[in-house]
Amino acid sequence: MTSTLESPSSPKRRMSLPVFHPDFMTEAHTASADAGLHAALDNSVTKKDYGRRSSLAELPDADGLRQLAGDIKRHTLDHLDYYLELLERNIIKHGGKVYFAATREQANDLIVNIAQRTGSKLVVKSKSMVSEETELNDALIAAGIEPLETDLGEFILQVDHDHPTHIVMPVIHKNAAEIGRVFERYFKTPFTDNPQELAEMARVYLRNRFNQADMGISGVNFAIAETGSIVLCTNEGNGRMCTTRPRIHVALMGMEKVIPSLDDLPVFLKLLARSASGQALTQYTNIITGCRRPGEHDGPEEFHLIIMDNGRAKILAGEYRDTLRCIRCGACLNACPIYRKVGGRTYGSVYPGPIGALLTPLFNGLENHKHLPHASSLCGACFEACPVKINIPEFLIKLRKDQVEQGITTAPERIIFKLWSWGLRHGWSYRLGQIAQRVMMRSIGNKDGWIKKLPPPAQGWTAHRDFPMPPKHDFRYVYKQYRAIQQRGK
Amino acid sequence: MKVSLFVTCLTDLFAPDVGMAVVKTLEHFGCSVDFPTAQTCCGQPAFNNGFPAEARALAVKMIDVFHDADYIVTPSGSCCAMIRDHYIELFHDDPDQRKLAEDFVARCYEYVEFLTKILKVDMTGLTLPKDEKFTYHFTCHLRGLGATGEPAIRLLKQLGGAQFTELEKSEQCCGFGGTFAIKYSDISGAMVRDKVECGVKTGAQTMIVNDGGCAMNIGGACHRMEAPFRVRHIAQVIAAAVEHTAGANVS
Structure with a gap:
């Protein structure tokens, strides 16, 4: 089922983001009927959403802080070339190397080259969404290098050949029993679904392998231009292991991750963990400035920073620049009533949820992800949750407008909307339309005032709920009668 | 006015x-x-x-x-x-x-x-025809007005005979979203069932909304699922109290 990718009207193009599940409607159909998934998501994301609210409420002016964070991001994006050059200079000053990758393939090539040059055989990875974007593990394996995910969730997914379904909680779609079976197969040990035991199995295994690793790869939560530092926020401590134990540290970042100065960092640190999980701070916040200096006893010998474009410059140059403010906290996923019903897999690519519904079409082309801008009730929960105030619903509407303008919207739909709005411009055609609807619906309604089955194209409504039959008289009529009776009374 | x-x-x-x-x-x-x-x-x-x-x-x-x-x-x-x-x-x-x-x-x-x-109205003094237990679904688009559900709940609580009980996930969209409910009916259906299930848990007789779309959607799902509560617009409840109170004053 790859129709959306290979339909004749949209020649297959090179996509910036990998697409794992191209058939949105089939995925949505399956996931929306999956009560187990809904319960799991309610138990995790919905709870995290409430955690976000209460932890933000502890701040004196959370809304003002979100505004400030958004403003800092906007300023940085408006002057991105300046701040990236400043970052580059300061990283080099501290002994690091900086590379710019135009595409995800280039980013992978750069990392593979560093690994080969340094004779690295085992690479330990800290959780990084951008490395999911580049499918870095596949590239490393193809070059004969072993990548090992060390974030617990990512490790589970790696050994199960699965993909993350949440930006922050990658393995949210698997329950303890499913994880137990994954470990039973992988470690060849007796089955357990005890979370502590499962975590301990992974910990013991990973601890040993950290010591064998030649190279550590991390993502970047924030890169500070002024100091040439990268900031990593993690809860498991594996990020610290990956960036201190191996000889080589390679950090991979999207080019939008830079912030101007150290003074800006607290603004984001206050918001990131609160928005993601309701924590005041993540367990570990690392500010890493360069590699081991002469006379120091530990730390990596080399530090490499790869700054990746992979479609971001194109977004930066257009009307969707604000979407690049995203700090990947996952708050919009947790708040989203759609995500809570379809899970991350349905969104098809690396970034799920509201921000993914926006980013995936922007990265890969609207024609390849026709449903994503529409599969939203525009309820606004994402905008309310976003710590950098990305107005996601507005941007989704804008994408829908782009679809109409680019001729991606189907002809029948275009005709229906044009006819409909024309009809509403005139009193007589509005009335005629209302009467026609009333007559039609009253003819198919039951005596109890409800319609059990609507004709196409509205049959989806009655697949899940009844539709109210319009009463015999509309408001205008009732209102007129009401006034007439009042007149007579006078 | x-x-x-x-x-x-x-x-x-x-x-x-x-x-x-x-x-x-x-x-x-x-x-x-x-x-x-x-x-x-x-x-x-x-x-x-x-x-x-x-x-x-x-x-x-x-x-x-x-x-x-x-x-x-x-x-x-x-x-x-x-x-x-x-x-x-x-x-x-x-x-x-x-x-x-x-x-x-x-x-x-x-x-x-x-x-x-x-109008800065006060509902105290208005009494419902009979005691009624309410819950309130937050209409998403009130966000666009910078509004919360608090004012509607405050008004409801002022009515004589009104009992209020909190709706779990009150602020979670019911799944209407206009054409969304038809185009993505599977997702929308899962959302509205969740809403009705939360409504059932409250034990309320009436779920209050302030939008016609939510009323149609949740009401339709209530009917399909035979839920023991009805969905009403807040104006209908206030109108019932106004009418009852006026009638009581006349007699």
């Missing part, structure tokens, strides 16, 4: 009693209400589906129909949000029409917002 009712196309066709409840309660609170009959639709479906030119044509009509209204009040949170959030930007390239839009937007209010912000 002179108020013009924007009843919305959905309420006009499907819920005339909600429109009448708005008229009667506003009159009770001292407003003189008129209904400009040339009104049709605010253009929200067109705008949300990516047809701003079509929405703009309807906005021109709306602004014209209500040009001499002091206040425009609507029972629909989402239509009011459409007007307030989008009408001005629709005319970004037409300064004259934009000015008219700004003037129009400033006079537009959602029903509960109008009751609490402009």
Whole structure:
């Protein structure tokens, strides 16, 4: 089922983001009927959403802080070339190397080259969404290098050949029993679904392998231009292991991750963990400035920073620049009533949820992800949750407008909307339309005032709920009668 | 105070009693209400589906129909949000029409917002015909108005005989979203079932909303699932209390 990718009207193009599940409607159909998934998501994301609210409420002016964070991001994006050059200079000053990758393939090539040059055989990875974007593990394996995910969730997914379904909680779609079976197969040990035991199995295994690793790869939560530092926020401590134990540290970042100065960092640190999980701070916040200096006893010998474009410059140059403010906290996923019903897999690519519904079409082309801008009730929960105030619903509407303008919207739909709005411009055609609807619906309604089955194209409504039959008289009529009776009374 | 009712196309066709409840309660609170009959639709479906030119044509009509209204009040949170959030930007390239839009937007209010912000009504003294247990679903589009569910709940709690119980995931969208409910009916269906299940857990007899779309969607799912509560617009409840209290005073 790859129709959306290979339909004749949209020649297959090179996509910036990998697409794992191209058939949105089939995925949505399956996931929306999956009560187990809904319960799991309610138990995790919905709870995290409430955690976000209460932890933000502890701040004196959370809304003002979100505004400030958004403003800092906007300023940085408006002057991105300046701040990236400043970052580059300061990283080099501290002994690091900086590379710019135009595409995800280039980013992978750069990392593979560093690994080969340094004779690295085992690479330990800290959780990084951008490395999911580049499918870095596949590239490393193809070059004969072993990548090992060390974030617990990512490790589970790696050994199960699965993909993350949440930006922050990658393995949210698997329950303890499913994880137990994954470990039973992988470690060849007796089955357990005890979370502590499962975590301990992974910990013991990973601890040993950290010591064998030649190279550590991390993502970047924030890169500070002024100091040439990268900031990593993690809860498991594996990020610290990956960036201190191996000889080589390679950090991979999207080019939008830079912030101007150290003074800006607290603004984001206050918001990131609160928005993601309701924590005041993540367990570990690392500010890493360069590699081991002469006379120091530990730390990596080399530090490499790869700054990746992979479609971001194109977004930066257009009307969707604000979407690049995203700090990947996952708050919009947790708040989203759609995500809570379809899970991350349905969104098809690396970034799920509201921000993914926006980013995936922007990265890969609207024609390849026709449903994503529409599969939203525009309820606004994402905008309310976003710590950098990305107005996601507005941007989704804008994408829908782009679809109409680019001729991606189907002809029948275009005709229906044009006819409909024309009809509403005139009193007589509005009335005629209302009467026609009333007559039609009253003819198919039951005596109890409800319609059990609507004709196409509205049959989806009655697949899940009844539709109210319009009463015999509309408001205008009732209102007129009401006034007439009042007149007579006078 | 002179108020013009924007009843919305959905309420006009499907819920005339909600429109009448708005008229009667506003009159009770001292407003003189008129209904400009040339009104049709605010253009929200067109705008949300990516047809701003079509929405703009309807906005021109709306602004014209209500040009001499002091206040425009609507029972629909989402239509009011459409007007307030989008009408001005629709005319970004037409300064004259934009000015008219700004003037129009400033006079537009959602029903509960109008009751609490402009009329500053107090419901104490109004009594329901019989004791009733309520719960409240937060209409998403009130977010676009910068509103919370608090004012509606406060009004409800003031009514004599009203008991209020909190709805779990009250702020989670019911899955209406206009054409979304039809185009993505599987997702929408899962969302509305969740809403009804939360409603059942409250033990309330009535779930209050302030939008026609939510009422249709949750009401339709309640009927399909045979849920033991009904969905009503807040104006209907206030109207029932007004009528009962007036009747009691007369007798």
